Amino acid sequence: MGRNLRIVHCFRSPVGGIFRHVRDLAQAQSAEGHLVGIICDSSTGGDYEDRLFEQIADTLALGAHRTPMQRHVGPGDVTAAYRTYSLIKQLQPDILHGHGAKGGVYSRLFGSLLRVSRSRVARLYSPHGGSLHYDANTMTGKLIFAAERVMDRFTDHLFFVSGYEERVFREKIGPPRAPSSLVYNGLGEAEFIPVTPESGAAHFLYIGMMRDLKGPDIFIDALARSEKSTGRELTAVMVGDGDDLPAYREQVTRLGLGGRVTFRPPMPARQAFALARAIVVPSRAEAMPYIVLEALAAGLPMIATSVGGIPEIFPAGSPALARPDASEIAARMENLVADPPAWQALMPTTDALKGKFGVDVMARAIEREYFRVLES
Known part of the structure; x- marks a missing residue:
């Protein structure tokens, strides 16, 4: 130029x-x-x-x-x-x-x-x-x-x-x-290659900074509510670090989720994506989070909060979006684990993501x- x-x-x-x-x-x-x-x-x-x-x-x-x-x-x-x-x-x-x-x-x-x-x-x-x-x-x-x-x-x-x-x-x-x-x-071209969940992958992944703005506490509460509502044990991996990490570990223990929630240190996003079969982005505030784009490009079904620029990524009125509220996210968790292929069909297509992002x-x-x- x-x-x-x-x-x-x-x-x-x-x-x-x-x-x-x-x-x-x-x-x-x-x-x-x-x-x-x-x-x-x-x-x-x-x-x-x-x-x-x-x-x-x-x-x-x-x-x-x-x-x-x-x-x-x-x-x-x-x-x-x-x-x-x-x-x-x-x-x-x-x-x-x-x-x-x-x-x-x-x-x-x-x-x-x-x-x-x-x-x-x-x-x-x-x-x-x-x-x-x-x-x-x-x-x-x-x-x-x-x-x-x-x-x-x-x-x-x-x-x-x-x-x-x-x-x-x-x-x-x-x-x-x-x-x-x-x-x-x-996103780069390589990020649109699908990630296959590893053997024994958890039901849900949280990845991001361990601070309330990003909603780890909402994620943990929603997981506990989903277990109670479905009557089945659900597993999760939480990847990240931050000053509030000890509080989230305590929350997991207090809610009786200790055997089913694993905390992992920061790692490349695509490595983390293989640890679970779906991802939850429970942020209270965002601008345009990369993690949403990266996870969708990698083929993960997602539940995300309707904050900041996140709705601009999804089709209008997508049921995959929720308020940053544990009960709303829990309801979507229950729907996702009940029918993963149907939830996957709600995600934006690869062509739509490439043309815009x-x-x-x-x-x-x-x-x-x-x-x-x-x-x-």
Whole structure:
């Protein structure tokens, strides 16, 4: 499309959907000849994330740079911000693309500072939910949304990963001054190869961060309700890590599910998919979760909450969707185990998923806006 660009992706935590999105984007951009680098937090992530960095190291011509970044605003932000700015300045990006709340602030603030020194840097922002999850009626929410309105003045382009995310931005922050695009997360061709459940696979899988926002507690309650309603023992695997993990282990024990729920550490999604015959995504809030796309592409029947951008993945009015409520999810669990083939027929087709959520579609749309901003 044009010259090779120096692209730096800045975000805080190298875990979950944001990290997955950046990895996919960085690999696709590198394949197009662009020079790509990453700047993110060094205090989050573990061995699994370290292995993910190793897998993409060869595609990052500008390297992966990790420095401590706090999740919440505090005194340490001054030091963290200075270190991050110094790294960005050294990398001399044409494109500074921030992801999530903190990455968005850093990319727009530091991109603007570089412009003062006559560097031509395009400042782009993908919220990925981030600050949009806050309640606009709380003091914290009001402060954060006020900051977003200020930062909007220093934004060259906004990328939304779902129509839902765009609507929430407009409702809580206001119509963006900067141009914006809806660009869905994308999957690679290999991810559309079906995963076969292993021998002795559990009935249900939960995979994700162990925090209440993602609904592990709802999943456990729903499993217990399903057992009571059907009168049969149901098994589950819960894959992930997080500060709230001990509370979920205690909940499983308290509900008498200890022999039937297995906890496993973080692992590649497709490896986890083989551990169960169906997946439940019980999130209380989402933007456009990769795990839903990955599991559907792998052929898993799914129950998911109708939050964020998830309904944009399914046919309108799909019975596979529920409120983030244990009783609603339990009822769908019961229907799924009663007739798995019928539930599988409710899932989106492979062709529909590829046409809307392919990584090539995502990368081309984002690259097009990069060049448009630089040429404007």
